[in-house]
Amino acid sequence: MKVIRRSEGPVAVVQLNDPDRRNAISLEMVSDLKRVLASVADEPDVRALVVTGRGDTFCSGADRGVLREADERSLRAIYDAFVLVRDFPLPTIAAVNGPAVGAGLNLALACDVRIAGASAVFDSRFVHIPIHPGGGHTWMLHRATDAQVVAATVMFGTPLDAEEAVRVGLAWQCVDDAELLGTATSMARRVANVPRSLLTSIKRTTRDVPELSTHSEATEVELARQLASIDTDAYRHGIAAAR
Template sequence: MLCEVSAGVAVVTLAAPQRRNALTVEMATELEAVFDEIDARQDVGAVVLRGSGGSFCAGADLGVLSGAAQDPLDDDAQRHIDALYGSFLRVGRCRAASIAAVRGPAVGAGLNLVLATDLRIVARDARLISGFGRIGVHPGGGHFTLLSRAAGRDAAAGVGLFGQEIDGERAAALGLAWQAVDDTDVEATALRTAARLGADPALSRRMTASFRREAGPPATSWDVGLEVERGPQMWSFRRRASTPTT
Protein backbone atom coordinates (compact mmCIF):
# COMPACT_ATOMS: atom_id res chain seq x y z
CA MET A 1 0.00 0.00 0.00
CA LEU A 2 1.37 3.39 -0.99
CA CYS A 3 0.23 6.85 0.08
CA GLU A 4 1.53 10.17 -1.21
CA VAL A 5 0.19 13.61 -0.27
CA SER A 6 0.56 16.71 -2.41
CA ALA A 7 -1.40 19.99 -2.43
CA GLY A 8 -3.98 18.63 0.00
CA VAL A 9 -4.71 15.46 -2.01
CA ALA A 10 -3.69 11.99 -0.80
CA VAL A 11 -3.13 9.39 -3.51
CA VAL A 12 -3.55 5.87 -2.12
CA THR A 13 -2.33 3.06 -4.35
CA LEU A 14 -3.20 -0.62 -4.09
CA ALA A 15 0.29 -1.92 -4.82
CA ALA A 16 0.12 -5.62 -5.65
CA PRO A 17 0.17 -5.68 -9.46
CA GLN A 18 1.37 -9.30 -9.53
CA ARG A 19 -2.14 -10.37 -8.46
CA ARG A 20 -3.99 -7.43 -10.04
CA ASN A 21 -4.26 -5.86 -6.57
CA ALA A 22 -6.50 -8.60 -5.19
CA LEU A 23 -7.19 -7.91 -1.50
CA THR A 24 -5.48 -10.01 1.12
CA VAL A 25 -6.21 -9.68 4.82
CA GLU A 26 -2.89 -7.91 5.29
CA MET A 27 -3.64 -5.48 2.46
CA ALA A 28 -7.10 -4.71 3.86
CA THR A 29 -5.54 -4.02 7.26
CA GLU A 30 -2.93 -1.75 5.67
CA LEU A 31 -5.67 0.11 3.83
CA GLU A 32 -7.48 0.82 7.09
CA ALA A 33 -4.25 2.04 8.69
CA VAL A 34 -3.51 4.36 5.76
CA PHE A 35 -6.96 5.92 6.00
CA ASP A 36 -6.53 6.31 9.77
CA GLU A 37 -3.37 8.30 9.04
CA ILE A 38 -5.15 10.41 6.44
CA ASP A 39 -7.96 11.24 8.87
CA ALA A 40 -5.40 12.26 11.52
CA ARG A 41 -3.89 14.81 9.15
CA GLN A 42 -5.50 18.23 8.87
CA ASP A 43 -3.90 19.03 5.52
CA VAL A 44 -5.78 16.47 3.39
CA GLY A 45 -9.07 17.49 1.80
CA ALA A 46 -9.43 14.76 -0.81
CA VAL A 47 -8.25 11.22 -1.50
CA VAL A 48 -7.72 9.48 -4.82
CA LEU A 49 -7.78 5.68 -4.56
CA ARG A 50 -6.12 3.85 -7.45
CA GLY A 51 -4.67 0.48 -8.40
CA SER A 52 -1.21 -0.25 -9.75
CA GLY A 53 -0.24 -2.02 -12.95
CA GLY A 54 -3.29 -1.05 -14.99
CA SER A 55 -5.84 -2.82 -12.76
CA PHE A 56 -7.95 -1.46 -9.94
CA CYS A 57 -8.65 -4.59 -7.87
CA ALA A 58 -9.44 -8.14 -8.98
CA GLY A 59 -11.44 -8.86 -5.81
CA ALA A 60 -10.59 -10.79 -2.69
CA ASP A 61 -7.43 -12.91 -2.82
CA LEU A 62 -8.15 -16.58 -3.48
CA GLY A 63 -6.52 -17.53 -0.18
CA VAL A 64 -9.15 -15.58 1.74
CA LEU A 65 -11.97 -17.13 -0.27
CA SER A 66 -10.67 -20.69 0.01
CA GLY A 67 -10.21 -20.33 3.76
CA ALA A 68 -13.79 -19.12 4.16
CA ALA A 69 -15.06 -21.92 1.93
CA GLN A 70 -13.41 -24.65 4.01
CA ASP A 71 -15.08 -23.57 7.25
CA PRO A 72 -17.08 -20.34 7.06
CA LEU A 73 -17.76 -20.37 10.82
CA ASP A 74 -14.12 -20.78 11.81
CA ASP A 75 -12.91 -17.85 13.92
CA ASP A 76 -10.01 -17.08 11.60
CA ALA A 77 -12.28 -17.15 8.55
CA GLN A 78 -14.66 -14.75 10.26
CA ARG A 79 -11.81 -12.40 11.17
CA HIS A 80 -10.52 -12.45 7.61
CA ILE A 81 -13.91 -11.56 6.15
CA ASP A 82 -14.32 -8.87 8.81
CA ALA A 83 -11.00 -7.38 7.69
CA LEU A 84 -12.22 -7.12 4.11
CA TYR A 85 -15.54 -5.61 5.17
CA GLY A 86 -13.71 -3.21 7.47
CA SER A 87 -11.61 -1.88 4.61
CA PHE A 88 -14.73 -1.00 2.59
CA LEU A 89 -16.25 0.80 5.56
CA ARG A 90 -13.01 2.61 6.34
CA VAL A 91 -12.78 4.03 2.84
CA GLY A 92 -16.43 5.10 2.97
CA ARG A 93 -15.98 6.81 6.34
CA CYS A 94 -12.86 8.79 5.50
CA ARG A 95 -13.23 12.39 6.66
CA ALA A 96 -11.89 13.67 3.35
CA ALA A 97 -13.83 13.34 0.11
CA SER A 98 -12.77 10.32 -1.93
CA ILE A 99 -12.47 9.50 -5.62
CA ALA A 100 -11.82 6.09 -7.17
CA ALA A 101 -9.62 6.24 -10.26
CA VAL A 102 -10.55 3.01 -12.01
CA ARG A 103 -8.49 1.35 -14.74
CA GLY A 104 -8.85 -2.26 -15.79
CA PRO A 105 -10.94 -4.68 -13.74
CA ALA A 106 -12.78 -3.91 -10.51
CA VAL A 107 -14.29 -7.21 -9.41
CA GLY A 108 -16.27 -8.28 -6.32
CA ALA A 109 -14.51 -6.82 -3.30
CA GLY A 110 -12.71 -4.46 -5.71
CA LEU A 111 -16.04 -3.16 -6.97
CA ASN A 112 -17.10 -2.65 -3.35
CA LEU A 113 -14.01 -0.48 -2.81
CA VAL A 114 -14.87 1.54 -5.90
CA LEU A 115 -18.43 2.09 -4.70
CA ALA A 116 -17.30 2.98 -1.17
CA THR A 117 -15.81 6.22 -2.50
CA ASP A 118 -17.77 9.44 -3.02
CA LEU A 119 -17.05 9.72 -6.76
CA ARG A 120 -15.73 7.52 -9.54
CA ILE A 121 -13.61 8.40 -12.58
CA VAL A 122 -13.31 5.34 -14.82
CA ALA A 123 -11.54 4.31 -18.00
CA ARG A 124 -13.89 3.82 -20.91
CA ASP A 125 -12.69 0.22 -21.17
CA ALA A 126 -12.63 -0.49 -17.41
CA ARG A 127 -14.41 -3.70 -16.41
CA LEU A 128 -16.85 -3.45 -13.50
CA ILE A 129 -17.92 -6.92 -12.45
CA SER A 130 -19.87 -8.13 -9.44
CA GLY A 131 -18.34 -11.58 -9.85
CA PHE A 132 -19.79 -13.18 -6.75
CA GLY A 133 -22.43 -15.26 -8.53
CA ARG A 134 -19.89 -16.45 -11.11
CA ILE A 135 -18.02 -18.34 -8.42
CA GLY A 136 -21.14 -19.53 -6.59
CA VAL A 137 -20.81 -17.08 -3.70
CA HIS A 138 -23.45 -14.76 -2.28
CA PRO A 139 -22.43 -11.07 -2.50
CA GLY A 140 -20.94 -9.56 0.65
CA GLY A 141 -19.77 -6.26 2.06
CA GLY A 142 -23.11 -4.53 1.51
CA HIS A 143 -22.74 -5.07 -2.24
CA PHE A 144 -26.40 -4.51 -3.17
CA THR A 145 -26.62 -1.43 -0.96
CA LEU A 146 -23.50 0.09 -2.52
CA LEU A 147 -24.77 -0.57 -6.04
CA SER A 148 -28.30 0.69 -5.43
CA ARG A 149 -27.25 3.89 -3.67
CA ALA A 150 -24.94 4.71 -6.59
CA ALA A 151 -27.26 3.99 -9.49
CA GLY A 152 -30.63 2.70 -8.30
CA ARG A 153 -32.45 -0.60 -8.17
CA ASP A 154 -32.20 -1.63 -11.82
CA ALA A 155 -28.44 -1.12 -11.94
CA ALA A 156 -28.04 -3.07 -8.69
CA ALA A 157 -30.16 -5.88 -10.14
CA GLY A 158 -28.35 -5.94 -13.48
CA VAL A 159 -24.82 -5.85 -12.10
CA GLY A 160 -25.20 -7.51 -8.70
CA LEU A 161 -28.10 -9.93 -9.11
CA PHE A 162 -27.91 -10.88 -12.78
CA GLY A 163 -24.13 -10.57 -12.94
CA GLN A 164 -23.93 -8.31 -15.98
CA GLU A 165 -20.42 -7.00 -16.68
CA ILE A 166 -20.26 -3.34 -17.67
CA ASP A 167 -17.50 -1.14 -19.05
CA GLY A 168 -16.69 2.41 -18.00
CA GLU A 169 -18.93 4.00 -20.63
CA ARG A 170 -21.93 2.02 -19.40
CA ALA A 171 -21.03 2.74 -15.77
CA ALA A 172 -21.09 6.49 -16.45
CA ALA A 173 -24.39 6.18 -18.33
CA LEU A 174 -25.93 4.34 -15.35
CA GLY A 175 -24.61 6.83 -12.79
CA LEU A 176 -22.17 4.37 -11.23
CA ALA A 177 -19.38 6.73 -12.31
CA TRP A 178 -19.12 10.47 -12.73
CA GLN A 179 -17.02 10.37 -15.89
CA ALA A 180 -15.55 7.86 -18.34
CA VAL A 181 -12.31 8.92 -20.02
CA ASP A 182 -9.45 7.34 -21.94
CA ASP A 183 -7.39 4.92 -19.86
CA THR A 184 -4.35 7.18 -19.96
CA ASP A 185 -6.36 10.13 -18.62
CA VAL A 186 -8.03 8.46 -15.63
CA GLU A 187 -5.62 9.44 -12.87
CA ALA A 188 -4.94 12.96 -14.17
CA THR A 189 -8.70 13.58 -14.38
CA ALA A 190 -9.21 12.27 -10.84
CA LEU A 191 -6.43 14.52 -9.53
CA ARG A 192 -7.87 17.59 -11.26
CA THR A 193 -11.28 16.78 -9.82
CA ALA A 194 -9.82 16.41 -6.32
CA ALA A 195 -7.69 19.55 -6.49
CA ARG A 196 -10.31 22.09 -5.43
CA LEU A 197 -11.22 20.19 -2.26
CA GLY A 198 -7.54 19.52 -1.63
CA ALA A 199 -6.92 23.27 -1.64
CA ASP A 200 -9.20 23.80 1.37
CA PRO A 201 -9.15 20.70 3.61
CA ALA A 202 -11.13 22.23 6.49
CA LEU A 203 -14.04 23.22 4.26
CA SER A 204 -13.78 19.95 2.32
CA ARG A 205 -14.19 17.82 5.43
CA ARG A 206 -17.22 19.74 6.62
CA MET A 207 -18.83 19.61 3.18
CA THR A 208 -18.10 15.89 2.90
CA ALA A 209 -19.73 15.18 6.27
CA SER A 210 -22.84 17.14 5.30
CA PHE A 211 -23.00 15.51 1.87
CA ARG A 212 -22.98 12.02 3.33
CA ARG A 213 -25.56 12.81 5.99
CA GLU A 214 -27.91 14.28 3.42
CA ALA A 215 -27.30 12.04 0.41
CA GLY A 216 -27.37 8.86 2.47
CA PRO A 217 -28.09 6.12 2.50
CA PRO A 218 -30.65 6.82 3.72
CA ALA A 219 -31.15 10.23 2.17
CA THR A 220 -32.56 12.90 4.47
CA SER A 221 -35.61 15.06 3.84
CA TRP A 222 -35.08 18.59 2.57
CA ASP A 223 -35.96 20.22 5.88
CA VAL A 224 -33.48 18.01 7.74
CA GLY A 225 -30.89 18.82 5.10
CA LEU A 226 -31.37 22.52 5.78
CA GLU A 227 -30.50 21.99 9.43
CA VAL A 228 -27.55 19.69 8.66
CA GLU A 229 -26.03 22.45 6.52
CA ARG A 230 -26.80 25.40 8.78
CA GLY A 231 -23.95 25.03 11.29
CA PRO A 232 -21.16 24.32 8.78
CA GLN A 233 -22.36 27.15 6.54
CA MET A 234 -22.32 29.63 9.40
CA TRP A 235 -18.80 28.45 10.25
CA SER A 236 -17.71 29.03 6.63
CA PHE A 237 -19.26 32.53 6.58
CA ARG A 238 -17.38 33.50 9.71
CA ARG A 239 -14.14 32.01 8.44
CA ARG A 240 -14.49 33.81 5.12
CA ALA A 241 -15.14 37.14 6.81
CA SER A 242 -12.04 36.75 8.98
CA THR A 243 -9.75 35.71 6.10
CA PRO A 244 -7.85 38.60 4.51
CA THR A 245 -8.44 38.96 0.78
CA THR A 246 -5.50 39.15 -1.58
Protein backbone atom coordinates in the same frame (compact mmCIF):
# COMPACT_ATOMS: atom_id res chain seq x y z
CA MET B 1 4.03 -3.15 1.05
CA LYS B 2 0.71 -4.11 -0.50
CA VAL B 3 -0.48 -0.49 -0.38
CA ILE B 4 1.68 2.52 -1.14
CA ARG B 5 0.98 6.22 -1.10
CA ARG B 6 2.52 9.35 -2.48
CA SER B 7 1.69 13.01 -2.22
CA GLU B 8 0.55 15.19 -5.10
CA GLY B 9 0.53 18.46 -3.17
CA PRO B 10 -2.69 18.43 -1.12
CA VAL B 11 -3.76 15.13 -2.69
CA ALA B 12 -2.82 11.75 -1.23
CA VAL B 13 -2.66 9.05 -3.92
CA VAL B 14 -3.14 5.60 -2.41
CA GLN B 15 -2.29 2.69 -4.69
CA LEU B 16 -2.97 -1.01 -4.29
CA ASN B 17 0.43 -2.56 -4.88
CA ASP B 18 0.17 -6.22 -5.86
CA PRO B 19 0.01 -6.13 -9.67
CA ASP B 20 1.22 -9.72 -10.12
CA ARG B 21 -1.96 -10.83 -8.34
CA ARG B 22 -4.06 -8.19 -10.07
CA ASN B 23 -4.26 -6.28 -6.78
CA ALA B 24 -6.41 -8.97 -5.16
CA ILE B 25 -7.40 -8.04 -1.62
CA SER B 26 -5.52 -10.08 0.97
CA LEU B 27 -5.51 -9.66 4.73
CA GLU B 28 -2.02 -8.17 4.41
CA MET B 29 -3.31 -5.61 1.90
CA VAL B 30 -6.23 -4.75 4.18
CA SER B 31 -3.84 -4.19 7.09
CA ASP B 32 -1.64 -1.93 4.96
CA LEU B 33 -4.65 0.00 3.67
CA LYS B 34 -5.97 0.64 7.18
CA ARG B 35 -2.55 1.88 8.29
CA VAL B 36 -2.16 4.19 5.28
CA LEU B 37 -5.66 5.63 5.67
CA ALA B 38 -5.06 6.36 9.35
CA SER B 39 -1.79 8.11 8.50
CA VAL B 40 -3.34 10.22 5.73
CA ALA B 41 -6.31 11.19 7.90
CA ASP B 42 -3.89 12.71 10.43
CA GLU B 43 -2.02 14.86 7.90
CA PRO B 44 -3.34 18.44 8.15
CA ASP B 45 -2.26 19.48 4.65
CA VAL B 46 -4.16 16.72 2.84
CA ARG B 47 -7.47 17.78 1.28
CA ALA B 48 -8.48 14.77 -0.82
CA LEU B 49 -7.69 11.12 -1.43
CA VAL B 50 -7.32 9.26 -4.73
CA VAL B 51 -7.45 5.45 -4.67
CA THR B 52 -6.14 3.43 -7.63
CA GLY B 53 -4.39 0.19 -8.50
CA ARG B 54 -0.89 -0.45 -9.76
CA GLY B 55 -0.66 -2.07 -13.19
CA ASP B 56 -3.61 -2.77 -15.45
CA THR B 57 -6.16 -3.77 -12.80
CA PHE B 58 -7.85 -1.65 -10.18
CA CYS B 59 -8.66 -4.67 -7.99
CA SER B 60 -9.63 -8.21 -8.97
CA GLY B 61 -11.56 -8.87 -5.77
CA ALA B 62 -10.74 -10.93 -2.72
CA ASP B 63 -7.61 -13.05 -2.84
CA ARG B 64 -8.34 -16.72 -3.53
CA GLY B 65 -6.65 -17.71 -0.30
CA VAL B 66 -9.07 -15.51 1.61
CA LEU B 67 -12.00 -17.03 -0.25
CA ARG B 68 -10.82 -20.60 0.39
CA GLU B 69 -10.48 -19.96 4.12
CA ALA B 70 -13.34 -17.47 4.40
CA ASP B 71 -14.87 -17.13 7.84
CA GLU B 72 -16.53 -14.35 9.80
CA ARG B 73 -13.27 -12.97 11.15
CA SER B 74 -11.51 -12.67 7.79
CA LEU B 75 -14.59 -11.30 6.03
CA ARG B 76 -15.14 -8.67 8.70
CA ALA B 77 -11.49 -7.61 8.44
CA ILE B 78 -11.93 -6.95 4.72
CA TYR B 79 -15.30 -5.23 5.14
CA ASP B 80 -13.85 -2.92 7.80
CA ALA B 81 -11.51 -1.54 5.13
CA PHE B 82 -14.44 -0.61 2.88
CA VAL B 83 -16.15 1.16 5.78
CA LEU B 84 -12.96 3.09 6.54
CA VAL B 85 -12.75 4.29 2.94
CA ARG B 86 -16.43 5.25 2.85
CA ASP B 87 -16.16 7.04 6.20
CA PHE B 88 -12.86 8.75 5.37
CA PRO B 89 -13.41 12.35 6.49
CA LEU B 90 -12.14 14.01 3.30
CA PRO B 91 -13.36 13.71 -0.31
CA THR B 92 -12.29 10.52 -2.08
CA ILE B 93 -11.95 9.59 -5.75
CA ALA B 94 -11.50 6.10 -7.18
CA ALA B 95 -9.36 6.18 -10.33
CA VAL B 96 -10.55 2.87 -11.76
CA ASN B 97 -7.79 1.51 -14.00
CA GLY B 98 -9.04 -1.74 -15.48
CA PRO B 99 -11.35 -4.27 -13.80
CA ALA B 100 -12.94 -3.60 -10.41
CA VAL B 101 -14.34 -6.99 -9.47
CA GLY B 102 -16.39 -8.12 -6.47
CA ALA B 103 -14.64 -6.79 -3.39
CA GLY B 104 -12.67 -4.51 -5.72
CA LEU B 105 -15.94 -2.98 -6.90
CA ASN B 106 -16.80 -2.46 -3.23
CA LEU B 107 -13.60 -0.46 -2.80
CA ALA B 108 -14.49 1.74 -5.76
CA LEU B 109 -18.06 2.15 -4.51
CA ALA B 110 -16.78 3.23 -1.11
CA CYS B 111 -15.23 6.33 -2.72
CA ASP B 112 -17.26 9.51 -3.23
CA VAL B 113 -16.51 9.75 -6.96
CA ARG B 114 -15.43 7.16 -9.50
CA ILE B 115 -13.50 8.12 -12.63
CA ALA B 116 -13.14 5.26 -15.10
CA GLY B 117 -10.27 4.64 -17.43
CA ALA B 118 -11.31 3.37 -20.86
CA SER B 119 -10.28 -0.17 -19.86
CA ALA B 120 -12.30 -0.14 -16.64
CA VAL B 121 -14.84 -2.89 -16.01
CA PHE B 122 -17.28 -2.81 -13.11
CA ASP B 123 -18.10 -6.43 -12.32
CA SER B 124 -20.09 -7.59 -9.29
CA ARG B 125 -19.21 -11.23 -10.00
CA PHE B 126 -20.43 -12.60 -6.64
CA VAL B 127 -23.20 -14.66 -8.20
CA HIS B 128 -20.72 -16.40 -10.52
CA ILE B 129 -18.38 -17.61 -7.75
CA PRO B 130 -21.07 -18.34 -6.33
CA ILE B 131 -21.26 -16.44 -3.05
CA HIS B 132 -23.68 -13.95 -1.56
CA PRO B 133 -22.58 -10.31 -1.94
CA GLY B 134 -20.94 -8.80 1.13
CA GLY B 135 -19.29 -5.68 2.46
CA GLY B 136 -22.33 -3.48 1.88
CA HIS B 137 -22.18 -4.23 -1.85
CA THR B 138 -25.91 -3.93 -2.58
CA TRP B 139 -26.33 -0.98 -0.20
CA MET B 140 -23.63 1.05 -1.95
CA LEU B 141 -24.85 0.09 -5.42
CA HIS B 142 -28.40 1.22 -4.60
CA ARG B 143 -27.06 4.60 -3.53
CA ALA B 144 -24.97 4.97 -6.65
CA THR B 145 -27.52 3.78 -9.21
CA ASP B 146 -31.04 2.32 -9.12
CA ALA B 147 -32.84 -0.95 -8.43
CA GLN B 148 -32.72 -2.15 -12.04
CA VAL B 149 -28.97 -1.63 -12.30
CA VAL B 150 -28.50 -3.47 -9.01
CA ALA B 151 -30.59 -6.38 -10.28
CA ALA B 152 -28.74 -6.57 -13.60
CA THR B 153 -25.28 -6.37 -12.09
CA VAL B 154 -25.73 -8.34 -8.86
CA MET B 155 -28.44 -10.93 -9.57
CA PHE B 156 -27.62 -11.49 -13.24
CA GLY B 157 -23.89 -10.81 -12.95
CA THR B 158 -23.80 -8.34 -15.84
CA PRO B 159 -20.49 -6.43 -16.01
CA LEU B 160 -20.43 -2.79 -17.11
CA ASP B 161 -17.68 -1.22 -19.18
CA ALA B 162 -16.53 2.33 -18.52
CA GLU B 163 -19.02 4.09 -20.80
CA GLU B 164 -21.94 2.01 -19.52
CA ALA B 165 -20.91 2.77 -15.96
CA VAL B 166 -21.06 6.49 -16.71
CA ARG B 167 -24.43 6.09 -18.42
CA VAL B 168 -26.03 4.45 -15.36
CA GLY B 169 -24.40 6.79 -12.86
CA LEU B 170 -21.89 4.35 -11.44
CA ALA B 171 -18.96 6.50 -12.64
CA TRP B 172 -18.62 10.26 -13.04
CA GLN B 173 -16.68 10.20 -16.30
CA CYS B 174 -14.67 8.01 -18.64
CA VAL B 175 -11.22 9.08 -19.83
CA ASP B 176 -8.33 7.53 -21.72
CA ASP B 177 -6.27 5.22 -19.53
CA ALA B 178 -3.21 7.43 -19.97
CA GLU B 179 -5.16 10.42 -18.63
CA LEU B 180 -6.88 8.65 -15.74
CA LEU B 181 -4.64 9.44 -12.80
CA GLY B 182 -3.99 12.98 -14.00
CA THR B 183 -7.73 13.59 -14.35
CA ALA B 184 -8.43 12.22 -10.87
CA THR B 185 -5.68 14.22 -9.17
CA SER B 186 -6.65 17.37 -11.07
CA MET B 187 -10.22 17.01 -9.81
CA ALA B 188 -8.94 16.41 -6.28
CA ARG B 189 -6.76 19.54 -6.42
CA ARG B 190 -9.84 21.70 -6.90
CA VAL B 191 -10.30 21.65 -3.14
CA ALA B 192 -6.64 22.42 -2.36
CA ASN B 193 -7.45 25.79 -0.79
CA VAL B 194 -10.69 24.81 0.91
CA PRO B 195 -10.44 24.65 4.71
CA ARG B 196 -10.18 21.07 5.88
CA SER B 197 -12.93 21.57 8.46
CA LEU B 198 -15.33 22.77 5.75
CA LEU B 199 -14.58 19.78 3.54
CA THR B 200 -15.25 17.34 6.37
CA SER B 201 -18.48 19.15 7.22
CA ILE B 202 -19.73 19.15 3.63
CA LYS B 203 -18.87 15.47 3.22
CA ARG B 204 -20.73 14.64 6.41
CA THR B 205 -23.76 16.55 5.13
CA THR B 206 -23.78 14.76 1.78
CA ARG B 207 -23.96 11.49 3.71
CA ASP B 208 -26.53 12.66 6.26
CA VAL B 209 -29.19 14.37 4.17
CA PRO B 210 -30.24 11.41 1.96
CA GLU B 211 -31.46 9.72 5.15
CA LEU B 212 -33.77 12.65 5.98
CA SER B 213 -37.44 12.64 5.01
CA THR B 214 -38.25 16.27 4.29
CA HIS B 215 -36.81 19.42 2.76
CA SER B 216 -37.31 21.19 6.08
CA GLU B 217 -35.15 18.68 7.92
CA ALA B 218 -32.40 19.06 5.33
CA THR B 219 -32.63 22.85 5.57
CA GLU B 220 -32.13 22.72 9.33
CA VAL B 221 -29.09 20.46 9.06
CA GLU B 222 -27.52 22.64 6.38
CA LEU B 223 -28.33 25.87 8.21
CA ALA B 224 -26.56 24.81 11.39
CA ARG B 225 -23.45 23.79 9.48
CA GLN B 226 -23.59 26.82 7.21
CA LEU B 227 -23.71 29.16 10.22
CA ALA B 228 -20.70 27.36 11.67
CA SER B 229 -18.79 27.88 8.41
CA ILE B 230 -19.67 31.58 8.37
CA ASP B 231 -18.14 32.03 11.81
CA THR B 232 -14.58 31.39 10.57
CA ASP B 233 -11.63 33.51 9.50
CA ALA B 234 -11.49 31.65 6.20
CA TYR B 235 -15.03 32.77 5.34
CA ARG B 236 -14.35 36.38 6.33
CA HIS B 237 -11.14 36.47 4.31
CA GLY B 238 -12.91 34.90 1.32
CA ILE B 239 -15.70 37.48 1.37
CA ALA B 240 -13.20 40.32 1.72
CA ALA B 241 -11.20 39.03 -1.25
CA ALA B 242 -14.36 38.67 -3.35
CA ARG B 243 -15.21 42.31 -2.74
